[in-house]
Amino acid sequence: MAKEKISAEKLHEICYSCGIETIWQRYDAQDPHCGFGTLGLCCKNCNLGPCRIDPFGEGPQVGTCGANADTISARNLARHAAAGSACHSDHGREIARTLLLFGQGKAPSYAIKSEEKLKKVAGEYGIKIEGRKNEEIAVDLGNAMLADFGKQNEAPVFFKRAPKKQQKIWKNLKIVPQGIDRPIVEMMSRTNIGVDADYKNIMLGTMKTSLADGWAGSMIATEASDILFGAPQAIRSQVNLGVLKDDEVNIIIHGHVPLLSDVIVTATRDEEMLKLAKSKGAKGITIAGICCTANEILMRRGVPVAGSFLQQELAIATGAVEAMVVDLQCILPGLTTVASYFHTKLISTHPKAKFPGMEHIEFEEEKALEVAKEIVTKAIENYPKRDKKKVNIPKEKMELIAGFTAENIFYYLGGKYRGTYRPLNDAIISGRIRGVAGVVGCDNPKIQSSKAHMQMVKELIKHDVLVVQTGCSALACAREGLLVPEAAGKFAGKGIQEVCEAVGIPPVLHLGSCVDNSRILIACTNMVKEGGIGEGIDELPVAGAAPEWMSEKAIAIGWYFVASGALVVFGNEFPVSGSKNMMKYVTEDVEKVTGGKWAFEKDPIKGAHIIIKHIDKKRKALKLGDVMYKSETTKAK
Amino acid sequence: MSKVKVKKDKDITIYCDVTKCVACRTCELACAVEHSKSKDLANSIIEKDTPRKRLTVSAINGKSISVHCQHCKEAPCVTACMSGALSKDEKTGATLQDNEKCVGCWMCVMTCPFGAIVGDSAKHIAVKCDLCPDRDDYACVATCPTGALFAGTKKEFEKKLTKKKK
Structure with missing residues (x-):
């Protein structure tokens, strides 16, 4: 008889009680974090130092070289x-x-x-x-x-x-x-x-x-x-650890570059591989993604997503993963510790990213499918080693629709024969849609498991702000059921509900992986070109946010949006808050330079309202009327 | 942050194990933050009344040490204080300071054998360790990332050091 499925929260408890250390425990062990690093006041760029500036003004105000x-x-x-x-x-x-x-x-x-x-x-x-x-x-x-x-x-x-x-x-x-x-x-x-x-x-x-x-x-x-x-098309799939199967070989692919993930998907659908899996007693092969490479194969091939960045260790802790195959970026070296408690094989594939304790099978573009089959074979051969007593697959999984792009959104908004941004611009001009916000970025143990994304996005759509998403932020909201058309009726304001019902799209659109934030730049440019809502991105009623950012990549993304004229709201402050001048520059002065600027707000509801206020300011500057429908503000915690 | 509660009704001093101090100055920041209005790092540094730290990380003979008021039994600062701002708590042995009475003569600053008292020239009062009256434990001890700082009696600290040697 099949074991009763547990909740994801229970899986956390199991890890904790078995002494399996995950990102949350390691985060707690690091607390308190160094204040100088937090404020950005530590310089170790040369051997005159390391130097640090006293933020309270008593001690040194300049480093050995004189830098303040x-x-x-x-x-x-x-x-x-x-x-x-x-x-x-x-x-x-x-x-x-x-x-x-x-x-x-x-x-x-x-x-x-x-x-x-x-x-x-x-x-x-x-x-x-x-x-x-x-x-x-x-x-x-x-x-x-x-x-x-x-x-x-x-x-x-x-x-x-x-x-x-x-x-x-x-x-x-x-x-x-x-x-x-x-x-x-x-x-x-x-x-x-x-x-x-x-x-x-x-x-x-x-x-x-x-x-x-x-x-x-x-x-x-x-x-x-x-x-x-392939250029993505809207596609239905599933997300969360519940996509893993009790009776199949589970392979997780984690990282960023689709060169690897795409051929592994192909390899798992190979007849020979399926036969091998059956010979080992499995009913089939399940492949699921983690992090941005998950987004890549999700939006193009409908492959289900096991989880976001924060869930990588939990995926192994299900005890049901035969192999986790990684390439690069956002891969926790701590994975090897968690994997040591289970039968899971960790396989690194990229010459630029090796991990002590992982088996390395180098991926070469020239013989991609061959290498992919070798990896999949290793996973299948590991299936008999799965310890059924240790299997705890959480029951949670959720439907989502992914695969929107700057090009295909034309068709979903305007219909097959009227591919244009006109309906979007018109909806903004008429006030049915207040504006558009991109909520993107990482998830971070500093904030309770991805709830910030969900809270911010719900508040935005409630106030008729259409939301586009990428990366782990999209996956976090997908888990909460926000990336399906039905979410409009449940969570969105009346204006967005009308638009979503008319064209059948979710109120929150999945635009892909973290490199696909470039699609948001193109979508903004298309809005400008369509006309009626400003001559540049800095005039559009749009904004971006990364409520749980952690990677340096998020800093680069935020800056290219600010340099392109957008407001960007980060959940945690930059490591520059030790300099009053820098804080003033990034949150105020830069607006006079590029039209964009930064804001920092830990509370996701308050963060959403910084965006709403900014969009309203832009609407006013464009001489657009009030939004059609009013919504109530959720109380910030 | 550490949730360890320390009983404050006995003869407590904050000690620094010099073999463990790496001079990160986290204790300095934590001390200033604890004595701010917001009690939050990023906000405390922009407060109008800049909070002051009451301890200093110093380098001595190639080793670093976090220097705190030692709450001396026979405290030279108390003897030297002409305004009566400094006194000894008979129950706990702590050296207490009454800001209202301090006139900023800096006699305590000069007589302290540890250099643990500093003068706040803006407010014209002396500033020293007050054993964190707003919390159950001590901000510097709770935040020390290497566990170099220790709050307790002299005996307890000596016991801890001997244990380590074994």
Whole structure:
């Protein structure tokens, strides 16, 4: 008889009582966190130090070199943004490289799944399309995209996609990046001992570095992935640990780059593999994702999602996972400790990301399917080692709809024969929709298990703000049942309800992984182009938020939105709060420079109202009328 | 944060194990935050009345030490205090300070053998460890990430050190 299923909360308790250490215990053990690091007042960029500034003004106010709190916190933040930008861009480079390899016939496991996108993007790059084979175009496009990374005197091609107004602002500020890699290298150099000490100038450099991420590195990742793995379409699937199966081989794929996850999905659907699984006593093979690579295979192939960043260790603690296959980014080294209590095999695959205690099977694009089958075979062979007594799969799972993009949203909003942003702009102008907010980013043990995302998003849709989501934030809200059309009737304001009922979309739209925040930039640009709600992104009634941010990547994303003219609300403060000047610059002064700015608010309900207030201010500036329907404010805790 | 409660009705002093102190100065920050209005790090530093720390991390002979008021049995500061602001609590042995009475003559600052009293020149009063009257434990001990700080009697601290040696 099948065991009665437990709740996710119970799984936490089981881990705790068995002494299995997870991210929550490690977080508690780190508390209290160093105040100097929290405030951004510790500098270890050279060996004159490490130096720290006394935030109470009694002790030293400058480091050995003379750098003060403004300079030190600005340099630290700039380096975080450079690392975040590097992460996304390196991801983009790998996909572009695979596109080239495919064109050259060296990566036969891949295909051009969206010819339309290949031709559209190739056209933007000025590559000849007529009369040429897809492979030939792929070689030219792959090379051209890779060239964007190493450019020295020219902006990457996608920069011309931005609204004219933003392009002009960036040109005047001299923050148009020359290439993608160059601003990152430049940022490492200018934050070295004795280089840039003016915090305002360092922040301009930070924006340049981050723009190279959003409008180039990440955008290349998104576009090249659409070409190789297919342009997403709205697709129904399931999310949460309950998607794992009692009687099947469970394989979890965790990380970010779809080059690996996509072929593993293909391998698990192979007849030979299914046969092998059956021979080991399993009824089939279940594959489920964690983190952003989950979003990639979810929106293109409908693969269910096991969980977000915070759930990676819990997934292993279900005792029902034969293998967790990882590539890079957001992979906790602590996984190996949890896995030591269970039969789960941890397999690292990327030459840039190895983990002590994990088996390494190197992934090569040239023989992708072969490697994928080797990995899947290892997982299947591990199935008989599963200890049924240790299996505790939580019952929770939820339906969701994923796979919206800046291109296909046309069709969902305007109907098959009227693909346009007009209905969205009209709904905003008429006040049926107040505005649009992107709620994105990580989940963080500092905040009670992903509840901040859910609370903020519910408050936004209740006030008729349409929400678009990416990354772990999207997964957190999907778990709470916000990414289905029925959520509109339950949680949204009357205006959004009317729109959702008319076109059958959820009030919260899943736009993909964290590199797919570039899709939000394009959607904003399309709103500008459609007309009637401003000449630039800085005039649109839109805003962004990352209520539980933790990764350096979130800092880069936030900055490219602020540099593009948006308000960005973070749940936890930046590590710059030890400098009054820096805090004033990022929350006030920068608005006069780019039109965008930062706000910090730990309470998700209050954070939602910062967004609502900002959207109302933008509506007023555009001389738009009041919103159609009024909603009550939820009491902040 | 540590939830350990310490009984405050006995002869308690805060001691620092110099072999464990790494000079991170977390105790300094925690002390200032504890003596702020908001009791929150990010908010305390922007308070109009900047809170003051009552302990100092110093370097002595290549080792670092968090220096606190030792609540001496025969306290030179109490003897030197001309306004009667400093006194000994007969029950707990703590050296108490009455801000209202302090005139800022700095005699205590000069006589303290540990350098544990500092002058707040803005308010013109001396500032020293008050054993965290607003909480059950001590902010510096609770936040010390290496466990170098210890609150207890001299005997208890010695016992802890001997135990470590074994």
